[in-house]
Amino acid sequence: MKIFFSFLLIIFLAFSGYHLSFRNFRLPLFARKFYLTGTEFLFLGLLLGPQFLNILDDNTFRGLEPLSALLLGWIGLLFGFQFEISKLRRFPFEFFIAAILEGAMTFLFVFFGVILFYKSGLLNTNLSGPTILIVALTLSAAAACTAQTGVVLLASEKVAKHRQTVKILRYISSIDGLFAIVIFGVTIMLRPEIYSGSPLVNWLGWTTFISLSACAGLLMLYILFFTQRREESELTLVVIGMVMFTSGASSVLNMSPLFTNFFIGFCLVNLTREKEKIFNILVTIEKPVYLLLLVFLGRSWQLSSAWIIFLAAIYCIHRAAGKITGGFIITRLGPALKLQPSNLGFGLLEQGGLALAILFDYHQNFPGDITAQVVSLALLAIIYNEFLSPNFLNRLLKDD
Amino acid sequence: MPRKIQTRDSLTVYFLILILITVFALWFKSLEIESNRQQAGITILSLGIVLLAAYVFSRILKITKLPLITGYIFAGIIAGPYITGFLSVDDVERFRLVDDLALSFIAFTAGGALHLQSLKKKSRIILFNVALLTIVVFAIVYLFIISTGRYFDFINTLSSTNITVFAILLGVVSVARSPSSAIAIISECRASGPFTETILGVTVVMDILVIIFFTFAMTIGKIVINGSEAVYYTALTGLSLEILASILIGIVLGKGISIYIDKAGHDLPLFLLFLAFGVTRTSLWISDFTETHFNIFLHLEPLLICMSTGFTVQNFGSGGKIFMESLDRMALPIYVLFFSLAGASLNIESLIICWPLALSLVFVRAGSIFLATWTAGTISRDPSIHKNNAWMAYLTQAGVAIGLAQLAQRQFPEIGSYLTTVVLAVISINQVVGPITFKAALNIVKETGRD
Numbered sequence: 001m002k003i004f005f006s007f008l009l010i011i012f013l014a015f016s017g018y019h020l021s022f023r024n025f026r027l028p029l030f031a032r033k034f035y036l037t038g039t040e041f042l043f044l045g046l047l048l049g050p051q052f053l054n055i056l057d058d059n060t061f062r063g064l065e066p067l068s069a070l071l072l073g074w075i076g077l078l079f080g081f082q083f084e085i086s087k088l089r090r091f092p093f094e095f096f097i098a099a100i101l102e103g104a105m106t107f108l109f110v111f112f113g114v115i116l117f118y119k120s121g122l123l124n125t126n127l128s129g130p131t132i133l134i135v136a137l138t139l140s141a142a143a144a145c146t147a148q149t150g151v152v153l154l155a156s157e158k159v160a161k162h163r164q165t166v167k168i169l170r171y172i173s174s175i176d177g178l179f180a181i182v183i184f185g186v187t188i189m190l191r192p193e194i195y196s197g198s199p200l201v202n203w204l205g206w207t208t209f210i211s212l213s214a215c216a217g218l219l220m221l222y223i224l225f226f227t228q229r230r231e232e233s234e235l236t237l238v239v240i241g242m243v244m245f246t247s248g249a250s251s252v253l254n255m256s257p258l259f260t261n262f263f264i265g266f267c268l269v270n271l272t273r274e275k276e277k278i279f280n281i282l283v284t285i286e287k288p289v290y291l292l293l294l295v296f297l298g299r300s301w302q303l304s305s306a307w308i309i310f311l312a313a314i315y316c317i318h319r320a321a322g323k324i325t326g327g328f329i330i331t332r333l334g335p336a337l338k339l340q341p342s343n344l345g346f347g348l349l350e351q352g353g354l355a356l357a358i359l360f361d362y363h364q365n366f367p368g369d370i371t372a373q374v375v376s377l378a379l380l381a382i383i384y385n386e387f388l389s390p391n392f393l394n395r396l397l398k399d400d
Numbered sequence: 401m402p403r404k405i406q407t408r409d410s411l412t413v414y415f416l417i418l419i420l421i422t423v424f425a426l427w428f429k430s431l432e433i434e435s436n437r438q439q440a441g442i443t444i445l446s447l448g449i450v451l452l453a454a455y456v457f458s459r460i461l462k463i464t465k466l467p468l469i470t471g472y473i474f475a476g477i478i479a480g481p482y483i484t485g486f487l488s489v490d491d492v493e494r495f496r497l498v499d500d501l502a503l504s505f506i507a508f509t510a511g512g513a514l515h516l517q518s519l520k521k522k523s524r525i526i527l528f529n530v531a532l533l534t535i536v537v538f539a540i541v542y543l544f545i546i547s548t549g550r551y552f553d554f555i556n557t558l559s560s561t562n563i564t565v566f567a568i569l570l571g572v573v574s575v576a577r578s579p580s581s582a583i584a585i586i587s588e589c590r591a592s593g594p595f596t597e598t599i600l601g602v603t604v605v606m607d608i609l610v611i612i613f614f615t616f617a618m619t620i621g622k623i624v625i626n627g628s629e630a631v632y633y634t635a636l637t638g639l640s641l642e643i644l645a646s647i648l649i650g651i652v653l654g655k656g657i658s659i660y661i662d663k664a665g666h667d668l669p670l671f672l673l674f675l676a677f678g679v680t681r682t683s684l685w686i687s688d689f690t691e692t693h694f695n696i697f698l699h700l701e702p703l704l705i706c707m708s709t710g711f712t713v714q715n716f717g718s719g720g721k722i723f724m725e726s727l728d729r730m731a732l733p734i735y736v737l738f739f740s741l742a743g744a745s746l747n748i749e750s751l752i753i754c755w756p757l758a759l760s761l762v763f764v765r766a767g768s769i770f771l772a773t774w775t776a777g778t779i780s781r782d783p784s785i786h787k788n789n790a791w792m793a794y795l796t797q798a799g800v801a802i803g804l805a806q807l808a809q810r811q812f813p814e815i816g817s818y819l820t821t822v823v824l825a826v827i828s829i830n831q832v833v834g835p836i837t838f839k840a841a842l843n844i845v846k847e848t849g850r851d
Contacts, residue, residue, distance in 0.1 A: 062436055065437065066440045066443045066444040066447075068440070069440060069441060069444050070444060218424075220420065221417060221420045221421065221424075224413055224416055224417050225417065227413055228413065232729075233728075233731065233732040234455070234732060236729075236732065236733060237451065237732045237733040238452070240451065240733050241448050241452040241455070241733075242452070244444050245424075245445060245448030245449060245452060246448075247441070247444055247445075248441045248442065248444035248447075249424070249441070249445055250441070251437050251438060251440060251441025251442075251444070252431060252433070252438050252441040252445060253431075254438070285670065288670065364437060365437065
């Protein structure tokens with residue numbers, strides 16, 4: 001019964017919160033920013049979780065696991081739908097390279113930072129090599145992603161004044177998660193826990209073959225569905241069924257629902273005629289899905305030790321350094337990019353949706369104490385970024 | 401492209417899809433499940449497979465002019481524990497949440513489809529139909545069991561007292577029908593008109609009344625078996641209060657929805673989905689809570705609450721049209737899941753055990769429904785096309801009948817398992833045949849495709 005009530009409460013809060021946050025709420029800019037990103041739902045999750053009310057206890061949370069896979073799948077599919085090649089081609093190719101490069105730079109900055117930190121022995125954690133590697137990959141994947149909220153919130157006169165900069169910021173923040181999601185997806189697929197013990201090369205080959213075959217089969221299935229034009233209600237049914245199918249299959253095959261659905265979304269947006277309709281269906285409940293994700297993540301938040309606050313700050317600074325360096329490098333890439341201010345990275349500090357989904361996927365795949373700490377750290381860093389990023393964005397636009 | 405070629409192409413695509421889904425289903429079922437995450441994956445995967453397969457199956461059957469819900473039910477039967485075993489009995493039980501949610505949602509639609517003005521106009525015919533269907537169906541089924549019970553192997557070991565109680569309870573269960581199937585067929589055929597309105601009105605009213613009749617029947621059954629005269633006055637008073645409370649809660653919720661539509665209005669389908677879920681689970685929780693803590697069994701009827709809600713929004717507010725449109729937007733996935741899971745839960749084993757009795761009962765029930773509706777139609781001077789075909793619309797049976805049989809099983813352990821087995825077997829036939837005859841009836845009276 002607790003599962004049902006928790007589900008009920010969460011749905012209600014996510015739903016009402018969505019309306020408060022995204023619809024009719026008018027507050028001063030600072031508070032609006034806080035509400036717009038739905039950060040308060042992290043705190044709600046924390047409140048419902050085992051540390052306070054314990055409504056979302058471990059059993060309840062396990063009972064809601066199918067819903068978790070569905071949420072991840074929905075976000076993954078939606079992210080995949082942003083990679084419509086014909087639309088990406090409207091922008092110069094160097095923009096695309098710049099976005100990937102910026103994401104990769106941040107990824108590498110954070111990755112090596114985390115590895116060095118653990119190897120330095122500053123923290124006596126006794127973690128195994130593979131665990132450290134997975135932690136580093138997850139944190140760096142989450143760090144590489146940029147959210148668009150800050151840019152979306154800009155006043156229209158500012159947007160008009162800095163049209164080119166805003167355009168490239170929007171472009172980069174919508175696709176710089178590509179590198180991260182691919183690396184993270186592969187990490188989940190090839191994680192040591194599911195290593196069968198057979199020769200490594202054989203196991204890698206077999207896992208890759210199974211994963212690719214499953215994706216190809218699923219893709220074939222969905223393309224067959226979309227060969228005929230369907231009414232909206234039928235399309236809604238197919239999309240819901242598709243996300244359930246893909247997310248379930250991913251979980252059973254020890255793959256990431258986020259990554260698999262992203263891959264399916266990417267293929268479908270480039271192969272089907274119904275892409276606009278599918279996208280509209282996905283967007284309809286994007287916000288409630290996102291807020292539910294925040295609640296679930298908030299539930300896993302552990303604020304037991306104070307050092308996490310400092311570690312999160314270090315992580316945040318490291319990420320910012322990666323973003324700023326990445327931004328600096330990409331403004332040297334080509335003629336269109338050279339016109340941009342060299343501190344472009346200041347506009348890419350916001351961290352949101354996809355990063356949260358990556359953290360949640362990690363949490364679902366690697367249950368344990370270290371996971372809770374990593375997620376808590378990353379969530380704190382996301383909140384730091386919420387406060388910092390508007391100032392940096394304003395500085396960028398001032399310099400522009 | 402000529403229609404024939406188009407249909408052939410569609411069929412080819414649908415068969416290819418079914419083959420692929422089957423391959424996936426076989427593959428995943430053969431895998432070893434080791435972790436909780438994989439178990440959760442299997443749950444959501446099964447739902448996805450059932451949803452997509454049932455949809456495709458119904459499209460294939462559509463070519464043969466069969467109702468879509470027949471396709472969903474067949475897909476469920478095939479995926480269920482008795483044919484391929486893709487969904488085990490435990491799986492079906494696990495999906496009860498989806499089932500309850502869908503049922504509440506369908507009940508919103510049932511309530512919303514009732515227009516007070518047309519109900520007032522049709523009150524005479526509805527009243528006759530309800531009265532005759534109750535009396536005639538109960539009487540004929542009862543007499544049939546009493547007179548022929550000893551000839552059926554399945555129940556000839558029961559004592560004559562037990563056969564009497566068995567006949568009484570089966571008689572009442574035979575009166576129950578399936579509002580969900582009726583709504584789904586009406587919605588699929590986009591049917592409207594006097595015939596449709598009468599059927600819907602009668603079905604909804606009977607859904608409420610059958611619960612009351614059943615309580616009476618149980619009381620009589622207790623008297624027959626125990627010889628006591630302890631009539632369940634308390635139970636009847638309790639039941640009346642429960643029904644009243646359910647209706648009142650529904651009215652309050654309906655008013656709430658009307659206000660929401662007026663003041664906010666956006667994302668209504670999501671809001672309704674949430675509400676349907678809330679009503680179902682809260683009703684169950686209240687039952688559990690009052691029973692555990694106060695030893696009072698207060699059973700709020702979620703279906704009745706939702707019907708009352710839908711009726712209030714439709715008839716006592718300005719948002720009836722928006723309300724129905726919102727329900728319609730979510731209808732397809734909900735119908736597909738609900739009816740395919742209903743198909744999966746049909747008890748084929750019961751049918752195999754007692755098919756001669758079940759089949760006879762299906763015919764007797766159909767005959768008695770014909771007699772009742774024909775008489776009601778004649779008294780209220782209905783057009784002959786209506787009175788001759790109305791029986792076809794009342795054959796479907798589902799959840800309510802099962803619920804009543806299970807309730808009886810708890811109260812009468814001596815005959816409970818016999819009753820449940822026969823009821824499940826009869827429902828298995830009626831739930832397959834009913835939608836087909838209902839759609840045929842709507843086609844004959846020419847009330848399809850009007851909405």
